[in-house]
Amino acid sequence: MRLAYVEMTGFRCFRKRTRIDLPHGFLVITGRNGTGKSTLIDAVEFALTGTIGKYRAETGGKESIQDYFWWRGTGDAEGYSVTVGFLMEDGTTVELKRTRDQGASLSDASITELLCTPGFRDSAVNVCRSSIIRDELITALSWDQTDTARFEFVRSALGARPPVEAGVTIPDALQIAQKALSDIDREAEVAGARLRASLADLSEATALAQRAADLQDAVAALQAVVGSQAIEVSQLLAAGRRYIAERRMALQAIHAIESDFATVHELRQQMQDAQYVERVRATTERVTTLKRAHEEALQAVTAAEERVAVEERRSEEAASLASLVEAGERFGLQDGKCPLCGIRQDEAHYGDSLQSLRQRLTEISVSLLGARGELTNRRREEDTRRRELVSAQSEHQQLMELQQKLQDAETRALSAWRRIWGSGRQLPGADEIERQVVSEEDQVSRLERQVFVLEASQAIDRIARLEQTIATAREEVEKLNARAGRLKAAVADMKEAERAIKRANGEVVDERLASISPLLSELYYRLRPHRDWRTIDYRIRGDVRRFLSLRVGDDLNPQFMFSSGERRAAGLAFLLAVSLSRPWCRWRTLILDDPVQHVDDFRALHLVEVLSAIRRDGRQIICAAEDSELGELMCRRLRSTIESPGARLDLEFDGEVGSHIEKWSPISPLPEAAVLTG
Numbered sequence: 283m284r285l286a287y288v289e290m291t292g293f294r295c296f297r298k299r300t301r302i303d304l305p306h307g308f309l310v311i312t313g314r315n316g317t318g319k320s321t322l323i324d325a326v327e328f329a330l331t332g333t334i335g336k337y338r339a340e341t342g343g344k345e346s347i348q349d350y351f352w353w354r355g356t357g358d359a360e361g362y363s364v365t366v367g368f369l370m371e372d373g374t375t376v377e378l379k380r381t382r383d384q385g386a387s388l389s390d391a392s393i394t395e396l397l398c399t400p401g402f403r404d405s406a407v408n409v410c411r412s413s414i415i416r417d418e419l420i421t422a423l424s425w426d427q428t429d430t431a432r433f434e435f436v437r438s439a440l441g442a443r444p445p446v447e448a449g450v451t452i453p454d455a456l457q458i459a460q461k462a463l464s465d466i467d468r469e470a471e472v473a474g475a476r477l478r479a480s481l482a483d484l485s486e487a488t489a490l491a492q493r494a495a496d497l498q499d500a501v502a503a504l505q506a507v508v509g510s511q512a513i514e515v516s517q518l519l520a521a522g523r524r525y526i527a528e529r530r531m532a533l534q535a536i537h538a539i540e541s542d543f544a545t546v547h548e549l550r551q552q553m554q555d556a557q558y559v560e561r562v563r564a565t566t567e568r569v570t571t572l573k574r575a576h577e578e579a580l581q582a583v584t585a586a587e588e589r590v591a592v593e594e595r596r597s598e599e600a601a602s603l604a605s606l607v608e609a610g611e612r613f614g615l616q617d618g619k620c621p622l623c624g625i626r627q628d629e630a631h632y633g634d635s636l637q638s639l640r641q642r643l644t645e646i647s648v649s650l651l652g653a654r655g656e657l658t659n660r661r662r663e664e665d666t667r668r669r670e671l672v673s674a675q676s677e678h679q680q681l682m683e684l685q686q687k688l689q690d691a692e693t694r695a696l697s698a699w700r701r702i703w704g705s706g707r708q709l710p711g712a713d714e715i716e717r718q719v720v721s722e723e724d725q726v727s728r729l730e731r732q733v734f735v736l737e738a739s740q741a742i743d744r745i746a747r748l749e750q751t752i753a754t755a756r757e758e759v760e761k762l763n764a765r766a767g768r769l770k771a772a773v774a775d776m777k778e779a780e781r782a783i784k785r786a787n788g789e790v791v792d793e794r795l796a797s798i799s800p801l802l803s804e805l806y807y808r809l810r811p812h813r814d815w816r817t818i819d820y821r822i823r824g825d826v827r828r829f830l831s832l833r834v835g836d837d838l839n840p841q842f843m844f845s846s847g848e849r850r851a852a853g854l855a856f857l858l859a860v861s862l863s864r865p866w867c868r869w870r871t872l873i874l875d876d877p878v879q880h881v882d883d884f885r886a887l888h889l890v891e892v893l894s895a896i897r898r899d900g901r902q903i904i905c906a907a908e909d910s911e912l913g914e915l916m917c918r919r920l921r922s923t924i925e926s927p928g929a930r931l932d933l934e935f936d937g938e939v940g941s942h943i944e945k946w947s948p949i950s951p952l953p954e955a956a957v958l959t960g
Contacts, residue, residue: 283396283868284902285326286367286375292352292359292382293328294321297940299360305948306369307926308903312913313933318941319906320416322933323875327414329366329380330393330406336418352382355940368396368869402866409869411435412861416875420853429831436860459776463769470762477755483748522733529726535698536719542695543715549688558681565678572671579664586657593650600646607639802859809888811851812844818852832856851885858892871902878912886912894919900926922949 289301295318302309302322311319324334328351337347353359362382367375376396379387388396390406397409411419412435427435505518552558610620610632619626620635627635806818815834832852834840840852854877861872874893878886890912897903897920907913913930922928927948934944 283371283870284369285871285904286369287365288322288325288367289365290322290325290363292362293325293364294318294351294353295355295935295941296321296325297353297355297357297359298942300942302931302943304902304904305922305927305929306902307922308897308905308916308920308928310913310916310920310928310930311904311906311933312908312910312930313944314935315908317933317935317944319908319933320875321941323414323416323873323904323906325364326366326873327410329364329378329386330397330410332380332386333407335407335410336416353940356938397867397869399866399868404866409867412857412864413867413869413871414873414875415854415857415861415877417877417879420850420857420877432831459769459773463766463773466762466766466769470759470766473755473759473762477752477759480748480752480755519733522729526726526729526733529722529729533719533722533726536715536722542691542698545691546688546695549684549691552684553688558684562678562681565674565681569671569674569678572667572674576664576667576671579660579667583657583660583664586653586660590650590653590657593646593653596646597650600643603639604643607636607643610636801862802855805855805858805892806852808892809851809855809885811848811855811885812840815840818855847880847882847885850880851889854881854889858896862896870900871904872896874903874905876906876908878907878909887915890916890919894921897921897926902926917947917949922951924951927951 284306285304287301287303289299290296291299295316311322313319324336328334334347334351352362363379364381365377365379367377369375377387378393378396386393393406394403397406398404615627615629615632618628620632803817807816810816812834815838817834818840819833832840834843840849844852858872872893878889881889893903893905893916903920905916907916917928917930920928929949930945930947931943932945932947933941935941
């Protein structure tokens with residue numbers, strides 16, 4: 283099975299629909315960084331697995347790799363899908379399409395069946411790990427893995443897995459047995475708890491039966507108090523318990539309102555005190571007297587205000603008269619006549635008249651001042667009487683509030699008392715309340731003793747039932763413990779069988795590793811990662827948990843001896859050996875994404891020769907390379923034939939249209955023979 287075509291629409295840097303029909307032999311993809319070479323390989327992996335495995339971290343900040351599967355550039359894409367076609371051995375084509383909204387057109391099981399031979403199943407992720415050799419993962423899948431992970435990677439590629447009957451059934455059965463064992467342990471714990479509770483109930487019932495008293499007296503006493511004529515002891519017990527609960531609640535209510543009764547009693551004593559009665563009488567008389575005095579003060583203020591008003595009107599008239607007097611004094615007699623009235627007068631009479639007017643003005647002014655002074659005094663007196671009245675009223679109000687408190691407390695206490703004893707009762711005294719509480723408590727205590735007697739009478743039957751329950755519980759616990767023992771033995775046997783299968787599986791891996799060891803050595807020798815050490819060996823350790831380590835020279839670890847370029851070249855040899863040693867994989871396409879990064883030209887040329895040998899073995903080669911000269915060399919050395927032609931694909935990127943095909947160059951087949959002429 284080989285790749286027939288890849289079609290992308292809106293996938294990563296490919297905005298527009300782009301279809302690439304892959305030649306049967308090889309395809310060399312060239313282009314600058316960011317033109318879409320790796321994206322073409324990503325599309326194949328994404329179609330098979332739904333993800334891109336080269337990213338170590340799938341999340342960054344609040345984003346993930348899933349946010350970058352599809353076109354995010356300027357403008358909208360024509361669609362969002364990746365389609366891959368596979369050419370089968372019988373010439374038919376199987377298409378796998380994965381879209382952004384609807385997912386894959388084939389199920390995971392169908393994809394696995396497409397990639398793997400019958401009788402073997404491996405995930406598409408593992409197939410891609412050994413079929414697609416990426417620059418980012420060359421050392422990650424070879425040297426940077428732990429010895430255990432490296433062993434599992436090789437085991438998965440070789441198909442050295444336990445038989446389906448054992449590899450699936452034993453782990454599943456072991457898991458089921460362990461779950462059943464956990465369930466039995468929980469059931470045994472619950473049964474043990476029931477057994478312990480029954481034993482405690484039995485002890486209590488035995489002690490109760492030993493203290494049993496006269497049953498007939500207890501029945502008669504309960505029937506008399508409760509008023510129930512129930513024949514069954516259980517019914518009488520239920521009625522007695524209800525009655526005791528009600529009386530207990532009544533006692534709690536009485537205790538709750540005891541403070542209200544104490545308040546009523548205290549307030550009554552205060553109000554009956556002679557001093558309180560005398561204070562009420564005295565403040566009442568004082569308020570009455572002060573009210574009369576305040577009213578008289580208000581009347582005096584009103585009279586003073588009226589006098590001031592009269593004097594102020596006289597003062598206004600006097601102001602006009604003062605102006606005339608000043609004019610008369612200023613002008614004097616005019617030709618023996620008064621300048622104001624024109625009457626003939628002598629100087630002496632005229633002067634006496636002015637003097638009389640001035641005396642009158644002085645009297646008006648003095649009278650106004652006296653009226654205002656009297657008003658001020660009357661107002662002060664009214665304020666004093668008002669203050670005295672407010673103080674007396676406040677004192678009287680405080681005395682009256684005591685009566686209101688008593689009334690409120692009596693109302694609350696009487697309401698609570700009636701809720702307990704009925705509406706026909708009056709508010710009792712403190713002594714009566716105390717006697718009632720004592721009587722109720724005595725009656726409740728007697729009833730509880732009678733109920734205890736009746737419960738003791740039932741204890742004998744209860745003991746018999748509990749003994750039967752305990753016997754059943756013990757039998758159940760013993761059965762559960764026996765089942766748990768058998769399951770523990772079965773779990774131990776299955777774990778031992780699983781370890782035996784893993785050991786056998788490890789031996790199978792050893793045998794298959796021995797078969798591909800020459801291939802690994804050959805590829806290592808051809809790529810020549812190190813100038814001195816031309817061979818590489820492997821070592822397997824462990825019994826159940828297996829470890830695979832690689833060694834060069836005098837038992838040296840190349841992981842710590844080689845440079846970055848040497849590690850990458852040796853990693854290529856390891857991954858190529860793994861990819862070529864998968865007998866179970868139908869997919870005969872080897873995909874390489876820029877495999878010569880950090881590798882010098884000498885080893886790059888050797889890699890091209892190795893790929894040429896793999897191509898001649900009948901495999902399809904797809905290789906992306908940034909170096910155009912290396913791409914040109916691969917086009918010549920991979921050799922295009924009529925049956926298995928090759929091609930070169932040049933990609934370019936444009937900000938508006940995204941990645942696109944810049945040039946498609948079919949590689950012409952070389953002639954079988956050439957005639958040389960001299």
